[in-house]
Amino acid sequence: MEDPQNSRDLDTRGDAAHELPLGVRVAAAWSWRLVLIGIALAGFLWLVVQVRIIVIPLLVAILLTALLAPIVHWFERQKLPRSLGVVFALALFIALVWVLLTLIITQLRDGLGDVTSRSEEVWWEMLRWAEATFGISANEIGAFTDQIWKTVQEHQSELWNGALGVATSAGQFVAGLLLTLFSLIFMLIDGRRIWNWVLGFLPARAHAPVDAAGRAGWVSVGQYVRVQIFVAFVDAVGIGVGAAVLGVPLAIPIAILVFLGSFIPFLGAISTGLLAAFVALVYNGPVNALLMLGVVILVNQIEGHVLQPLVMGSAVRVHPLGVVLAVSTGALLAGIPGALFAVPLAAAANSIVNVLVKRQWETGVDPVADYHRRYQLQHRAKHRARAVAKMRRKEGRS
Numbered sequence: 001m002e003d004p005q006n007s008r009d010l011d012t013r014g015d016a017a018h019e020l021p022l023g024v025r026v027a028a029a030w031s032w033r034l035v036l037i038g039i040a041l042a043g044f045l046w047l048v049v050q051v052r053i054i055v056i057p058l059l060v061a062i063l064l065t066a067l068l069a070p071i072v073h074w075f076e077r078q079k080l081p082r083s084l085g086v087v088f089a090l091a092l093f094i095a096l097v098w099v100l101l102t103l104i105i106t107q108l109r110d111g112l113g114d115v116t117s118r119s120e121e122v123w124w125e126m127l128r129w130a131e132a133t134f135g136i137s138a139n140e141i142g143a144f145t146d147q148i149w150k151t152v153q154e155h156q157s158e159l160w161n162g163a164l165g166v167a168t169s170a171g172q173f174v175a176g177l178l179l180t181l182f183s184l185i186f187m188l189i190d191g192r193r194i195w196n197w198v199l200g201f202l203p204a205r206a207h208a209p210v211d212a213a214g215r216a217g218w219v220s221v222g223q224y225v226r227v228q229i230f231v232a233f234v235d236a237v238g239i240g241v242g243a244a245v246l247g248v249p250l251a252i253p254i255a256i257l258v259f260l261g262s263f264i265p266f267l268g269a270i271s272t273g274l275l276a277a278f279v280a281l282v283y284n285g286p287v288n289a290l291l292m293l294g295v296v297i298l299v300n301q302i303e304g305h306v307l308q309p310l311v312m313g314s315a316v317r318v319h320p321l322g323v324v325l326a327v328s329t330g331a332l333l334a335g336i337p338g339a340l341f342a343v344p345l346a347a348a349a350n351s352i353v354n355v356l357v358k359r360q361w362e363t364g365v366d367p368v369a370d371y372h373r374r375y376q377l378q379h380r381a382k383h384r385a386r387a388v389a390k391m392r393r394k395e396g397r398s
Contacts, residue, residue, distance in 0.1 A: 232262035242295030
């Protein structure tokens, strides 16, 4: 028999819950779910930071795979071995990187010493100008710089520890470079098999939607990489030609640095463009530096108002405001790597969400099972072809 006291308590709790407005109850339900999502996301980001030496090279390898995969697919369409396409794509990429690095090193090696001496001359000219204009003596500025140098010497041990940290980072860079190359090779050779192996960890009913979403995200990443190369090329040509027209030395290495820096949207081209303005100031004076700065601003305005909205926006389907917010958030959370990977991750996430919301996948089809079935058929066909070839060789000998 039911206890009347318990019934009254249940009715009271039920009445108390119903006394709350619907908006409050909905807000409370959303709140604790969002809190759990935030905790899970924070834990995931913490884990990524802990294993960043693995995550960053892997993400770089994914971007490079998206860039080089069309070359491998072209070899396959021409009925050529996939391995030949992989070798050609890697050789082409390494050759291009080698050419860029060689141009930067040779040009800077020839002009870096001159830049240093000219910078010192400009520094003393600025001191004399400040003394004549504002009455600040060179001795006062020299005393200030001497104080900074004394502070550096007093904290020499901390700086030495920092140098050891750089050495450790250099070792991590080499390890990350090898991991990137290793991952890139295997993604180009066997990317489809790796993807289906990852899908195999999911329930069978999730294979089709996750496969469709993942392929859509992959297409967006590939489009982003190719379009970003075009945008970086336009930035490099614009700033490099502007530097050459204004007579700024080191125009070629400046253009290459702009090209490499432009892979960080909005921020990279501006940062490297300021280097061109500094070189113009050192060699050609403040008027030429202002003109060079104007060229940098003009090129970045063309990128921000023409290339990013029209070319990048149509390719990756991300609004320019979303690009800016993604880059800013990525830089805040993970520095330069975060700014570099923010836009492709945002583009991939946008495509993945669209596919899942619109349910754009073929129902009743398991892509993992279909892949393994086709793989087994190909394996059996190759085995039979080898057996037939072996029998023919025996018949030829007899």
